[in-house]
Amino acid sequence: MNRYFFALGLGPAVALGACGGSAPITTVDNIIASDTIVPENGSDANVVAGAAAMTGQDFADAVGAGDAYAVTAGELARQKATMPALRDFGQAMARAHAESAARLKVAGARAMPVILPDPRPSAEQTANLETLRQATGADFDAAYKAQQIAAQEKALAVMRDYAANGTVPALKAFAAASVPAVRARLDKIQGL
Numbered sequence: 001m002n003r004y005f006f007a008l009g010l011g012p013a014v015a016l017g018a019c020g021g022s023a024p025i026t027t028v029d030n031i032i033a034s035d036t037i038v039p040e041n042g043s044d045a046n047v048v049a050g051a052a053a054m055t056g057q058d059f060a061d062a063v064g065a066g067d068a069y070a071v072t073a074g075e076l077a078r079q080k081a082t083m084p085a086l087r088d089f090g091q092a093m094a095r096a097h098a099e100s101a102a103r104l105k106v107a108g109a110r111a112m113p114v115i116l117p118d119p120r121p122s123a124e125q126t127a128n129l130e131t132l133r134q135a136t137g138a139d140f141d142a143a144y145k146a147q148q149i150a151a152q153e154k155a156l157a158v159m160r161d162y163a164a165n166g167t168v169p170a171l172k173a174f175a176a177a178s179v180p181a182v183r184a185r186l187d188k189i190q191g192l
Contacts, residue, residue, distance in 0.1 A: 056115050056168030059158065059175070060108050064117030066155055067104065069125040070097035073147065076132045080140045085192050090144070096181065103174060110170035145189060152186035 054062070070093050077090025101119065108115035121129065128147050135143045159175045159182055166172035 054158075054162060054166070056108075056111060056166065056171050059162045059166060059168075059171055060104060060115045060117040062158055063104055063155075064101065064119040065121050065125060066151065066158075067097040067101040068119040069121045069129065070094070070148075070151065071101070072121075072129055073132055073144065073151075076129070077140075077144050080132075080136065081144060082137055083141050083192070086141055086144060089148075089189060089192060093148070093185065096185065100178065100181075103178075107170040107174035111168045115168065115171065145192060148189045149186070152182060152189060156182045156186055 074090040074092070074094030074097065078087050078094065081087040081090060101117070104117050108117055131143055132140065132147070156179065159178045163172055163176035163179060166175060
């Protein structure tokens with residue numbers, strides 16, 4: 001199964017620098033030019049511009065993994081964040097992404113043929129969760145915030161691109177309906 005990573009430029013690095021953290025917050029594999037999708041295995045045979053090449057299964061897997069990551073990261077924030085606003089945001093993220101995962105399953109069930117999302121986090125998401133598990137205090141807060149900004153930016157790009165270019169109507173409708181909520185979460189975490 002292929003996973004796709006979207007380039008974010010230097011935003012997460014700048015966010016980390018601004019937070020004063022010295023430990024890496026995210027691990028980003030296969031970053032290349034903005035708006036390009038690269039298979040996780042490093043093969044460039046399937047490199048294409050934009051998300052138009054993303055199949056319904058690829059979209060469902062990317063969103064399913066993002067939801068699973070966000071639920072776990074949100075629970076960690078609820079338990080470990082020192083800033084009350086980040087604890088509240090983490091709790092809201094866990095709830096919102098659990099609901100998103102349920103809506104995604106319903107949308108996938110309406111597809112022909114049925115599409116079952118694979119919620120296993122990517123290697124990057126797994127590494128990010130490990131960073132959160134090990135971080136404490138202000139380092140946790142900085143890591144969580146930077147990771148969530150990056151994750152919401154990626155999610156927004158995936159949702160917008162699939163809403164515009166997707167080929168599975170039920171998933172395309174799910175993506176379009178999800179854009180405002182993802183945008184609101186991105187705005188919220190950027191403002192914290």
